[in-house]
Amino acid sequence: MVSLDQLKEEVKKALSSGKVKYFIGYENIGSGWQVRPAFIRQPEDVDRLVWTPACFHNLVRFLHDEKRRRAREKNPDIRPVGLVVKGCDSRSINVLLQEKYIERNDVYIIGVSCELTGVINITKLNQHLNGLKPQKVLFGSKGTFKVIVDDREIEIEAPDILADRCLECPANFPVIADVILGEEIKRNPGNRYQSISAYEKMALDERWSFWQQQFSRCLRCYACRSVCPMCYCDECVADSIAYAVTAETTADEKAQKTRWVERNPELSENIFYHLVRAIHLAGRCVDCGECERVCPVEIPLRLLNKKMEKEAKELFGYEVGFDPAQPPLIACFRDNDPQDFIR
Amino acid sequence: MMEKTILKSSFPQWIKSLQSFKVFIPKRENFGWELSSNNQILEIASDYTYPVVPPKKLIFPQEEIFFEFEQNPDNGIELKEVLPEESPQVIFGVRPCDGRAVEAMDLVFGGSFEDLYYWRRRRQTTLVGLACHQPPSENCFCLSVEGSPYSEDGLDILLTDLGDRYFVKALTEKGEKLLSEAPSLFKEITPKDREEKERVHLEAQGKIKRHLNGARELPEKIKAIFDSNFWDEESSNCLRCGICTYLCPTCHCFDINDETKSLAPLRGRRIRTWDTCQFPDFTMHSSGHNPRPDRASRLRQRLAHKFLYFILLYDRFQCVGCGRCISLCPVGIDIIEVLTRARNHGK
Amino acid sequence: MKRTGVFVCHCGINIAGTVDVKKVAAELAKHPGVVHAEDYVYMCSDPGQNLIIQAIKEKKLDSVVVACCSPTLHETTFRNATKKAGLNPYRCEIANIREQCSWVHREKSKATQKAISITRGVVEKVRRNESLEDVSVPVTKRALVIGGGIAGIQASLDIADAGYEVILVEKSPSIGGHMSQLSETFPTLDCSQCILTPKMVEVSKHPRIKLMTYSEVQEVSGYVGNFKVKILKKPTYVDPDKCTLCDECTKVCPIVVPNEFDMGLTGRRAIYIPFPQAIPASYTIDEKACPGMFDTAIACGKCADVCKPGAINFDMKPEIVEVDVGAIVVATGYDLYDKSMMAEYGYGQYPDVLDGLQFERLLSASGPTGGRILRPSDKKEPKEVVFIQCVGSRDPELHWPYCSKICCMYTAKHAMLYKHHVHDGQAYVFYIDIRSGGKNYEEFVHRAVEEDGVLYLRGKVSRVFEDNGKLIVWGVDTLTGKQIEIAADMVVLAMAIRPSKGMDELAKKLKIALDKDGFLAEAHPKLRPVESMTSGIFLAGAAQAPKDIPEAVGQASGAAAKAMAILSRDRLFHSPTVARVIRNLCTGCGMCVSVCPFEAISLKEGKAEVNEILCEGCGTCSASCLRNAIQVKNLTPHHIQEMIKACLGG
Amino acid sequence: MAAEFEPRIVAFLCKWCSSAGADLAGVSRMEYPPNVIPIQVMCSGSVSPLYVFSALSHGADGVLVSGCHPGDCHYIKGNYYARRRLALVKKLLEYIGLEPQRFQMSWVSATEGVKFSQLIYDLVKELKPLGPQTKFRRNY
């Protein structure tokens, strides 16, 4: 079991020694059981920290903000930022290292093992509880969750309410960390591509009608992109809500900026946006599942990324996030890459 | 003003009678409730809460075509105004907060420059409210922003669920017109109906758990802490996505862009789309200078707009307490908490 | 850009026969920003070009599209015309409506429509084109040749003879390479030393060649025309200017180590001259062998004592020499495949199992046996010698898949020369097949079989082992299917040719690629065989692939010619349609750096930077960039998108 | 009776092999249907997935990317990157429900005029029965 006290201790140590600039962990929202990212700046604040099955956020994403802040400030404090990471989150750190977005000593990593569980899916939890409102959601023993409802304790088998990504997780243990809490317990993920198999089997038109429905309700609020640890571009090529413009940028450069996607939320534009995102995440997405979780209209974005993950693995033997030294998926090739689709 | 009741069993008939209207009724989707014009649905489900995307999208749609332009053979340019169709629509299940939000939006799109597109839709829209017999979400706080679960502001009709029937209160002519489409279905009210309605309203009021105390003190407070680092701290986990604003029933900010369909001859259109103060380029000058360059100033803008500027302009909050921004925020930014902390900041 | 002119060529009836050129011009005239559109029967003719020049001047055109034949034919023509009219040539583009339109379609209306689409696309492209000037850099008129074997010698002499300075770097104490070890050369059987030595001397005497032996390239930076090279000069501890070659030192030196030149068949002293004809003619103290070089010196200092001219200097230090060069020829040659890999043939285990070079030394008059063929074990003349070909080559499962190319020939030579020495002996050759492509090569092999009675056995040897003073060779004759057992006195293995040791590191320093077998990769297997993928670095000799002497020499001269093509110019010019980094979009992820085939991109302070001289403008970087932060000038994503839009009628 | 549907294909041809191959088809007068609009790029390796999506979005009924055969790339390895990158694009497009015929890749060398003309024949033949590509196309 991951010990919260130990976590607090480690964070306190890192903060009071001045080793880290600040620490990002999780805290409860209000008095409820749900959690949100917590920015801990003082050692005495470590008691805000929690570690529960609702800690689904991938905190690696906040390194982007730190990087931008450093770029803005004249004399930035360049001490590392402390982070709590799960297995999946840790792999996104590896990808950021791979892409030289950060350096290893920009971040102080406290890794937590998901052991036999992982994080929950709130919809599944609510369905499971059938209308009852949970007061607390905790890790149980041996691959269960403990949910407190009406001051009663309910034990739920992990697979019943685990987030889909956890059910298909290839490594529930941090692959890069300074401190690791919890045990490395191998959990058999079963079929890593379970969630997409049904869609792969669909007839083409059936698949199209499914995706058409999904994409047509996209609001383009960009929560998917904003929460993604890999979407760190200052300006997204697909559809920008931020322009990387400096005083040196010429009028012609601005005028010639390619607008691939129009601002209107029609199907064609929504598809373009999501296609570009999917292809740009190929070989980079670690399946932390955050994009899908945050989508207010629940577009199953994981299904796109998972498909790319599967193809990268099956076509090119490429696994994401285990080795920061490997070249990016599309920046390398093998002489015998499949080409049966080429005429 | 007209007060009636209608049996729930008669409700489908009422809907069917509204042949000349496009009727929107809450429909359950996997992501939550949606206002749907799918005419299969003839009643409001008993477990209906509120639509994820508020009714504003039917009056102020995410995409509005202003006009089309076309180069004519002698190189002139012709503009073809594209106005919304003249087709009346009825929205059922508008929660009182969302009704109040429409009223707030009326203020924005009215005034010295009236927005033709907005008002075309608005005038053709009949809002049939449904009083909350219990809060649609655990983050409802309408009472704190001068609303209530049975507020009539902005609505044309307010329905109150009395179990087997609705208490129907037509608030405007448009509302009365809707009742007149099937007069036989509506019954005169009895004192008991009225009594029950009052009871439902009061009970609902008691079920609201969340409160933002002293909202009217906020304008001064926000002004006072405008330049403090309070906003930095509060926005530290903001993702800069558009959820809080796109799904806010009162947020009205928009963008205008040209799209070209062809270059020779030049053809295209000018469209309006939703935009949000949370996106970095919202205020970015073309020089690259950005008056609101960071998440702190953008969070401040969102809250100051709702709790300071709007009050200065219209003497009301631009927040109706629906709680969507709280429930849907991916990182748990809670407007009630933030404002409460703002109020206590420096104390 | 707003003033585009469109010129539609009839090309006689080649275009006009299928495409309604008047209509193309008329439609394009309506395209926004097109202020001039006309058609003409032959645009490439002088009057046609003049039309363009005139229109540019009169209508103040700022861009020009010529709809005509393939750009491969007349792009230059029209760009020159554009230039003549005072417009930057890159403001002119070609719409290919002949090869890719009129010539392949029949239906006029459809072909016309297609021609319009194509031209519209190009109009949208050209109006976004920047005015560009060729990239240019000055050239350092000096070459570096790495490797002092026959290829390096030849390349050095060729370049120096053409009037340019050459720095020839050789890692061993003498130039000459493997060729100096050979006895006689096929197919002419002339003496290797005899033809090589004059060339070595020429190198040493050449006024424009600076010879740096016992030296290694340590660091290479820069780019074509402007390389900066750091060369490590190892200390020889003997001053060559003072050394008189009296050889007194070796007589007193107490240390004996295997002699590399004789492939270990003899020994040499710690102070030595590699071979009598060595260039530079001087001695070297092998610091690994001489105990005097260690801290805990039992330094005998005997050599210094006997050296009358006082040439020996124990205080000599390694030295780093920095040179600027404009071109580099890599001629690092080969080594034989590591013998330890060949346990089944007893190589390294039985003294009478030799490799080809050792056999060369036995054959050589200057060799350990004075040119007599004697077994190393007992100094007896072997009466039955088995030669085995393809040892380690053509063996994809266990060793190397490629053919080492020269073994067929030298084995024939070995067998033949053996017979010339030992008339009553019998030579057997195990082969897979005989590859004797080359001038007079096939005849040479025939001579071995017919005149010298060499017995060729087609098949593979499975094992060689010693039994009762004999080397038993087990093999199969694949022609007859019979098992063969030969009790031989000597076995000679034609070991696979490998790139010389340390070449992989050198390649890294030079940032040039290796092929899958570890040889240097050429830029194009057919069309650019002497160039590396890095501009300004050329390949010569066996470092690129196994080759015989004439091929190595030929390639060396080729590489020299290529190098001279660079050195002969004061400045290098380069197409300006190269990649450009949009710095504020670049995050420094380095994907462009990894995909660039030309090593033209590097990361500087977290942003990609393009070396415009090295960039070939292929655009692979731009497609790999997730942010479009690197774009090829005049073919940016913006160009492409507008072309797509315009082509599709948008 | 409406005219037969004529698909519009955007073909990204690399300058050195495929565009040269198309030129050869022209020089040899090998007729093929006029449904293809060539866009010459320097190398198939420069074809970004964005180009493919953009062509579909702007109403192409089919998109072809053609480059040198493996090992023959003028830029040594651009086509290998293209192969990997566009394999993913193809998988993705089909997964979303785009007909596989609509996005194709080919190797056409400078000597393969015949192959190029046959390829266009085949593409047009395959695309005709599918009708216009409306899935990704902008309505406006």
Place this chain on the structure above:
Amino acid sequence: MVNNVYLPRIGEIIEIKDEVKGARPIKTFRVRLTDGPIFSFRCGQCAMLSVFGKGESMISISSSPLVTDYLQFSILKMGRVTSALHEMEPGNLIGVRGPYGNGFPIESWKGKNLIFIGGGIGLAPIWSVLQTALLQKDDYGELMLIYGARTSQDLVFRSELQQLKNQIPVHLSIDVAEPGWSEFVGFVPQNVLDKKPSPQNAIAITCGPPIMIKFVIKALKDLGFEDDQIYTTVENKMKCGIGKCGRCNIGHHYVCKDGPVYSWAQLKELPQEF
């Protein structure tokens, strides 16, 4: 029938003049409206110009309201729309809607001395007031122009400025010395301190880059100007022009509608989000 505020009128460019060339070019456009006379407007008001297919941009009107044949705009090439405008030629059509904004309260300045202080393209909104004041010279006291740019080539209205010198004091400046330049070298605020305009019965109208405005105001304060004697304009990104799209606000003021003209007394009370 309610007027559709988003529907522009079609304007024809009747004249284009190159003001500044180089990397940051400025051109002056004169535009007539194809469907009738130009709208009436106040000095300092703006119009939303569109290049169809590119979008809209809010540009201040640099001609005087007393000139009714055309509207004049001086435009710095900055982004998508302004680049497209710079590519246009006389005869080309653009969209025009407006006028927007509050404009300068010139009625209340009657009888006062007016000191115009501009930097770079910032002369454009000032020019409208200056021209008006010149046309109604009797209504105002002394006029003075202090104007500067990076280099002499970056000064706009160069020929007009020469003529203007015959009528009122004109003090030009450039940031760094150039051969042949006989006037002030240095930044505009320094020139203000150098020329020392008197605050007596005066109004100072300043417009230019934000950093210049900041120091001009400081200079004016040093010279004894009161906050309500100093007027300036504010620039923010705009889309609708009518206070609805929500992006140009400083506090509860929408610059497009309630601005862009502010006295320093007003402006300093508002959040500095511009």
